[in-house]
Amino acid sequence: MKKQHPVVERSRQRLAALGHIESRTQFGGYALAVEKVVFALVSEDALYLRASEALQEYVAQQPLQPLVFRKRGSAVNLNYYRVDDALWDDARQLLALSVASLHAARQDVMARQAPRRLKDLPNLSLRMELLLHEAGVKSVRHLVELGAKQCWLRLKAINQHIGFKTLLALEGAIEGRHEATLPQAVRAELNAWYLETLKRADS
Template structure:
């Protein structure tokens, strides 16, 4: 029996129709992972997907908002945007948006690896 919210269980089950996804509790929410790469997060029962310069415009065009939290006295915006409900409900579209989030996460991960190598 899961201690997670029903929303998290529902999202994980639905995304598993597209690709194997696991959820890990982190910072009061959940990180969603595909092959150990975080592609999405859930905070306050809202699903956000990883974005970068190559897929951010799709979210903006759909009217989505970025994940923002308050830290150090000011709002901090992360590179995750709310997944539009109509995309979540359409498996064909969802596959494309999951793949784009995976690609954004992979690019982000490779950028952070190259930054660490440069600072060594």
């Protein structure tokens, strides 16, 4: 049996909550993907996470080295940042940023796909499409751009009966999967946000 690259194996172990992580050779290293969506690269024995809003905020506080790819003698900065020792040691932060990277990558995949009606996405019915239209979300692209949380807040503003299951349904729709198959790490992060949002609303 062929032995896997140590950084690839370490990444799989640390980020198992994302789901099954596949690897393939790319840019002289490895691309890491969940369900064929690439969220990280391994280059020269280092892990690089794909840029996301959360990662950009982290980098603003804790600078990380960008991945530089040399093409025909020219240096090209890729949209990935190196996981340093401090981040490796912070398992919770590393997982949270990896979740954000995977989410951002999935959003890009969805945005590149041919436009469809909202009701054609997983978890969304014609009734939910009409509710989203009423909330000002009228296209798949707009849903992806806003993200599940902002769309949920818009729905909640017009229908107080909207709950956690709808938040999961929206996230699943954006990621192109049934809400029951969302990774545990994603469900946990959404649940924490949901509870905090309800708490703020009650205070």
